[in-house]
Amino acid sequence: MKWTREAIVNKQEFSKESTVYHYRLLKRIHYSTILNLIYWGILISMLAWELILLRPYTMLLGIAFLPLLHALLIFLHITLKEKRQLTHWQFRFHLPWLGLAPTNHIGLRRFSGLQMQVFWVTIMIIGCFYPWAPRDMVSLLCVHLWIFLPRLYILLRLKKHASKGFIKLNDKDTSCYSQ
Numbered sequence: 001m002k003w004t005r006e007a008i009v010n011k012q013e014f015s016k017e018s019t020v021y022h023y024r025l026l027k028r029i030h031y032s033t034i035l036n037l038i039y040w041g042i043l044i045s046m047l048a049w050e051l052i053l054l055r056p057y058t059m060l061l062g063i064a065f066l067p068l069l070h071a072l073l074i075f076l077h078i079t080l081k082e083k084r085q086l087t088h089w090q091f092r093f094h095l096p097w098l099g100l101a102p103t104n105h106i107g108l109r110r111f112s113g114l115q116m117q118v119f120w121v122t123i124m125i126i127g128c129f130y131p132w133a134p135r136d137m138v139s140l141l142c143v144h145l146w147i148f149l150p151r152l153y154i155l156l157r158l159k160k161h162a163s164k165g166f167i168k169l170n171d172k173d174t175s176c177y178s179q
Helices: 005-011 033-052 057-081 108-128 134-157
Strands: 024-030 089-092 099-102 165-169 173-178
Touching (some): 024 134, 033 057, 033 134, 057 099, 057 108, 057 134, 108 134, 108 165
Antiparallel strands (some): 089 099, 165 173
């Protein structure tokens, strides 16, 4: 009896409802620990600058509440527009996906569209409060850009695979696959 891969696959029985997925890696983007530390240093230096100017409260509130606002916008988009549950999404506490992020494969075009909507809607929400507190809104905008720049950079690097790509977010890298 042959013990090749074909013989093993032929002996296995699959039901008619079973689905077999084969993913081919298109691109993997590794996260650099040094760049991550430098990026956190940028936030700490912005916070120190705000502390010198005696107004760090807005930036601290932005660090605490902007990821929650992003999560709320993602929740509203998925539950109201797509009519899905957030079963495969979880809150992450490390860059570049600080906030609500998918745990399974997700279509790159769908994910980047969702991220761009969250990006622009948050800028519009911050802009609505600009007439009453212009200095504070600049701090919020800086925190929002600090959260989103790594995401936008990764999505820009994966843009050529948007039509057929599926993205998988891991702790050490972001991978783009084709089915």
